[in-house]
Amino acid sequence: MFSRYSAPILGLLLLCASACGQDSKLNMLYKDPNQPINTRIKVLMDQMTLTEKIGQMAQIDRRAATAEIMRDFSIGSVLSGGGSVPRKHAAPEEWVDMVNGFQTGSLSSRLGIPMIYGIDAVHGHNNVYKATVFPHNIGLGATRDKDLVKRIGAATALEARATGIPYVFAPCIAVCRDPRWGRCYESYSEDPKVVQEMTEIISGLQGDIPANSTKGVPYVGGNTKVAACAKHYVGDGGTTKGINMNNTVTNWHGLLSIHMPPYYNSIIKGVSTVMVSYSSLNGVKMHANRQLVTKFLKGTLKFRGFVISDWQGIDKITYPQHANYTYSVLTGINAGIDMIMVPLNHTEFIDTLTSLVKNNYIPMSRIDDAVRRILRVKFRMGLFENPMADHSLVDQLGSQIKEIHQLFLRGAGNNEQNKQQTINNERIAEPVVQRENNRKLAVEESALELEEEFEVESRNLTHQIKIEKSLMIIEIKRNSFVLWKHGDRLVGRG
Template sequence: MAEAWNTLLGILFLCCWSSTMGAKNYVLYKDATKPVEVRVKDLLGRMTLEEKIGQMVQIERANDWNELEECVLSGSLFSGGGSVPADRASPKQWIDMVNEFQKVHGHNNVYKATIFPHNVGLGVTRDPALVKKIGAATAAEVRATGIPYAFAPCIAVCRDPRWGRCYESYSEDHKIVQTMTEIIPGLQGDVPSKFKSGTPFVSGKDKVAACAKHYVGDGGTIKGINENNTIVTDNELYNIHMPAYLNSLDKGVATVMVSYSSINGVKMHGNRKLVTGFLKRKLKFRSFVISDWEGIDRITYPPHKNYSYSILKSVKAGVDMFMLPYNYTEFINGLTDLVNKNAIPMNRINYAVKRILRVKFAMGLFENPLADYSLIDKLGSQEHRELAREAVRKSLVLLKNGKSAKRPVLPLPKKAGKILVAGSHADNLGNQCGGWTIKWQGQEGNNLTIGTTILQGIQAAVDPSTKVVFNENPDTKYVKSQDFSHAIVVVGEPPYAETAGDNQNLTLPHPGPKTIKNVCGAVECVVVIVSGRPLVIGPYVPEVDALVAAWLPGSEGQGVADVLFGDYGFTGKLARTWFKRVDQLPMNVGDKHYDPLFPFGFGLETKPSN
């Protein structure tokens, strides 16, 4: 869906109350005129231990609820990547599902939703106002399906592009990531002038609770290996990886998600110093901290080797809500046993539930527990698609424009006789949308969702007299025989997410190199790279006439054609260093031995031709 949707594990649904709470004398906590803290205290005092622990549990919506009586005690539900009520489910089907769950207790996955460029492209725009608009559009589309909480934004500072989640990061530079936290008021609404940092703030029926993730240092792991160890000095931790969290708290972010990764060998899901000591006490974060999917399972290996210890370690570290897709019964029983044995004090449970209830009251879930249908027309609306198209235009980086400065290739003429379009990513919506789109790992092909491929954008952009010929992987003989005026070659990475995207060589995937060689050796060519990060392209740069980094542009491929053919100029500047060789990694701007192919901040510009 919108940017938040295609970078997330899923969408969380917060229920309002459990089965037994509020049987009588519950007027105070339901009185919206009372201060939140008064309402929280009143409701907390009515809850049993079972109900409190239920609030700390988050369960996957795909469970067989007919067999699970405990579902009424679950504080929240979520839809993981690819978890949907039905194939190509409509907004109405999503809302109906949400309301059915809410009546019994309490979306990168949605077909036809707007898919904005991934964060790696949005960082290139250096346009926080644009990102705020994207946040607002995202919130409206999430709400269009009845969901009030999105797992966004990812504010990781990716320091090594070998990481499979690097495209979820706005930049290697924390200052750019900090500015991009402006997506939070887009998602949640602008905080009032007199606002206490660290307090949850969500305002409006078209807004959602946001989630800053993954706390902290997930973008700095050794060799970019997902969920690995981040070895940092205090200076690096607090001056590179931490600053965007301060900005997020200042903007009222409703929740923070803990990282799978470790800091100097200490698993973040068990890191009391950083979760309780720094985030909650030092920064005064008053909302709840949520685990990642089965995050506590990572504390001891293999999973469940000592699950009771994992529960103890994580709860004491300061995690308040636990994403337990299917193993929730063992967690509930284990945590109850630890409380009954005084291994975990009751006040720790109360503190966790207070934080969860603060967010629910801030969201207005007690006043308006059921989703309505008033925002359905926002899903994939033309207004949102135009915004996504603008974001695509601003996220493109022109790396090369002609073999000499005196003869630029771009912008291309719209009247051009016959143009060749080639490459595996030219007519493939799934490839340009990347991972976290409809399905967890994404999916190649044009049946994934609704949108415009780059080829379709080119066809719409050129003059009617210009013939556009698509041949995905032509040989050189064919290219030379057709009298093309020029060619556009679109190649790049297939979709991926998380560990599946970890890559220690970062070479341009097959058949990209062959397509470039066959086409660019025969006709003037523009190469467009569709990828979640910089790749090894040095060997191909001399062969191409113009080179464009398009990142993962999402559903609106027309935005690429807008700039190629001069309706708009190139303005994007690299928010990541484009390295020469992987043996240079990690290499970031400011490093002592900085020797990039294209430096941080690089980007040629063109003027509109019309």
């Protein structure tokens, strides 16, 4: 009697046999896990055609993917865009079966290179029904508890794997410098030092990188961990007037001291991928910024994972979007982007890039650099050894909610200095922290006017506070302490 795993394993063996039969002269050394990864990469790339290499550089949405497309175009990756799910309220088994369906197509190609499936997981595995959802980054940053954040990363990784997904587009390590930016909630802090501390989530997602690891080389530690993605490189939190996807104006010192530091920590932790920002830096689109992507990130910082575009990111190099697609592909690839999110137009991308290479507008060395990085991540993840999603983990979806809830009830890891500040309809609890530069509960000036009374407790002190308009809990900026005692009351001002 077959177990529930027998059919997938038998199918995988048949696929391997079929692939081997397609070309008996293939050097299969790249499938040997005992070989050094660099050797495996070289052996595989020496046998890849231009079409197969360019296919690896494409990431398509699940709505455009089929097993046949994965096989015929050697597609390197599939993603779920926002709301792109197998069906509403899909069970984890359905996610696993979907991912395995695409993977079956990839493994049936001539070389059998596995694809990697990616999804947003910005506060837990938030696109999936019944997954554990955690506070957004702005709330986690306020705890200043990197151990808590690491445990949240581990919980998110486990639940992503429960749905068969080994790659998440997280964390966002933007340094939000203007609260008008609509995505400030995705930023851990306006303070780069706090964001640097919070990159500990990468160790939760991917596992702790071994002490003897080479700087910049990606690391993923087993089948309950995922490849992480530091985003959005770089300066997305510093745009003028906080306008999303706008221009960040800063000098070199400002860039290196404010927006770049979290990437230093991410690379040291072995982050697998880096996503480029839609925004511009001093007028240059980041998707077109060779100086910062190739020379600085890959060169100076020695990042050895792969660089991925944002959703249709290269299309936005021109205005209007997609106005000159050939120019966009040429500029984005030459800037150093390795994998391109082309959710619904992979044939146009593949045809355009193929033509640019054949006509010597893009050197073959640039293609090889991109593919080498993509394969390095896949080998480091163990995808060649374990390409199929594991049904044995499906019960883990939503399993982390009780543990993490208890963690928050204990006050963010039971760390007295990092207890979260809480609010409900009856009270505001403001734990007092005895340390320098303490940042307390802030009520925005634009949020004053609520016709309700709240009780404020501060250790042994109790006051009544009347707040006008609406109440917001935000991270307080330097020199903007807003709660103070006035007579018998606490009052607020921006």
